[in-house]
Amino acid sequence: MNDQLVSQTIRYSNPILPGFYPDPSIVRAGEYFYLICSSFEYFPGVPIFQSRDLIHWEQIGHVLNQPNQLDLTDRKSSDGIYAPSLRYFEGIFYMITTDVGGIGNFYVTAAAPAGPWSEPIHVPYGGIDPSLFFDDDGKVYVSAQQGADYDSHVIQYEINIATGEALSEPQVVWRGDGGPWTEGPHLYKINGMYYMMSASGGTAKEHREIVGRSDNPYGPFERYPEPILTHRGLDHPIQYLGHADLVEDVNGNWWSVFLGVRLTENGYSVLGRETFLAPVIWKDEWPHIDNNEGCVKLEMSVARLPAAAPQAPGTAAGEGRDDFAADHLGPEWIFVRNPPDGSYSLDEAPGSLTLRGQAAGLGDVGQIAFAGKRQQHTLASFITCMSFAPTAEGEEAGLCARRDEDAHYEIGVLRSGDRNRVMARLTIRGESRIVYEAETEAERLLLKIEATENEYTLSYSEDDENWSSIAAGPARALSPEDFVNKMCFTGVVIGLYATGNGHPSGVPARFDWFEYQAKQQ
Structure with a gap:
């Protein structure tokens, strides 16, 4: 001492x-x-x-x-x-x-x-x-x-x-x-x-x-x-x-x-x-x-004396682009509960992360197809390139900002009424609403979630250049402070997901890369 x-x-x-x-x-x-x-x-x-x-x-x-x-x-x-x-x-x-x-x-x-x-x-x-x-x-x-x-x-x-x-x-x-x-x-x-x-x-x-x-x-x-x-x-x-x-x-x-x-x-x-x-x-x-x-x-x-010889600072593990070129996900990647067998793969389509939707979805307490990283900056953007062509009613995949079952925002593609639709969904205090949907024939999309102190903005691009901003949700609703029935002890995790919304999905979603860009505070 x-x-x-x-x-x-x-x-x-x-x-x-x-x-x-x-x-x-x-x-x-x-x-x-x-x-x-x-x-x-x-x-x-x-x-x-x-x-x-x-x-x-x-x-x-x-x-x-x-x-x-x-x-x-x-x-x-x-x-x-x-x-x-x-x-x-x-x-x-x-x-x-x-x-x-x-x-x-x-x-x-x-x-x-x-x-x-x-x-x-x-x-x-x-x-x-x-x-x-x-x-x-x-x-x-x-x-x-x-x-x-x-x-x-x-x-x-x-x-x-x-x-x-x-x-x-x-x-x-x-x-x-x-x-x-x-x-x-x-x-x-x-x-x-x-x-x-x-x-x-x-x-x-x-x-x-x-x-x-x-x-x-x-x-x-x-x-x-x-x-x-x-x-x-x-x-x-x-x-x-x-x-x-x-x-x-x-x-x-x-x-x-x-x-x-x-x-x-x-x-x-x-x-x-x-x-x-x-x-x-x-x-x-x-x-x-x-x-x-x-x-x-x-x-x-x-x-005071340093604890040891100082290390060189590096980029936070969550930042940058992950091209899914390795044979395993980095340690910063986490799943919601134990991932079901066969729900994700880096081998099925080398150079991409493949997710196979399960019957459980983002609002369920169950095993879901979800792989994500902790959000570490208040101001940041999260972008992914997804290929997905669902054929059965309810099949869905995309990009999600998740707190828990009661609070999450996602943008993705949903098979609904014999059509594939780009959609945005906001779940706040346990109530989910699809706030945007439009038919799409694109099988490949860029999906983006941008975070600020006050809100999350959801956007997509079909041509890699022009972005359509389709929804926004309040940041407070994803904070642990906004719980309703059960205290929340976790922060936001940004993830890639897939679901069959009640049944296993027959079509996989492939994500070519995921990029985390921190912005100046």
Whole structure:
């Protein structure tokens, strides 16, 4: 905890992972840092990144990339994988998480962060957000959230790390600061003292990170009287801060990763909860990050030793054109739930992504043909070249901006009334309307969705030069803040899709390329 090791000023931009990358957890193994995030209903689950300098991150895969590790076929949106925690001990990586609506709490292991990762090992107790702690005496503890709302608290118990078997009965060890939703607990041992850190207040404007300390892993924990991280009292471009994890760099400096939201002036963000980075300052053996001080900024300037030799900045993984020339999709591509067998292919028509429509569509909780990337910029355009000539009623394919079943905008081609039609559909708060349709004989189209702070515009071109703008929908309707019946924990994903709208599609849709163009803010 030596913050006197200061030699130069580091400048970097927040968020370090823009777009829907919430609930970060981090470890260091040697000279590299590794970071994971929640993935909810998307497959593969738990994206994993590596970095040498904490600022520039490269995705190296997903932790849960096999159906036997993660079966999401019947998960509702914003269920599935919650708040994973990543730990490293004696050469082994451990990822523990909750499959909400599925198998509950479990962990997997790997000798290398890129995998392969083991099959799930179940643990018996806890609601959501489990975390592992390896003590000096060889004991391994699970800390997990239990209860709901103002009754939410943290339980803890010892396990056999080889089997997941509980070696002790769970004990209540932490009740937070009196606010609702004490969750995301992490137990640390730093300079001989145990620290219990958790979020409180729910993941909106009252979100905050709190901490307690004890000389015993089961407490009682003396709680620091104020949050160590929050912007709940500030008029600030970054809000909802919390759900933090700590890591020490090679120079003895401490850092924290945590979620936050960049709200628009109108109080929403289609990007969802993103991952931010800030230094940790220790005062009187307590960690401090930012309690309504405003020191977590979009542009950071930190006077301390670098974590490691800085990496060269690169283009965000989602940006640029994907020509589908490889034999696999890049790690930034994700599916809604597990993709059905045969629903996508890069081999069927080399140089393109082939999607075969399933009976389920974008408004259904089921397995659908959808492959997408997270939207990482408020101002951006997304373009694809699609070849599709449907022959059966209801066959459809196109380009979609998706939040969940209740909120999505798409532009594509639909077979309706023995005709093929270019159409635009807006689904807002669960109600879908086709707002434009026109007959077309074109079997090849360019489709485009343009995003601004206030709206999404849907356009198409039949000749690659002249564009027809056919629909627009409010951006707020795709934000997590605009949920109706069920809270939404995800940001917008831009995807290519196909569906038979009630029956499997007999005609595939082929996408020659997909282009993500970020624009200046």
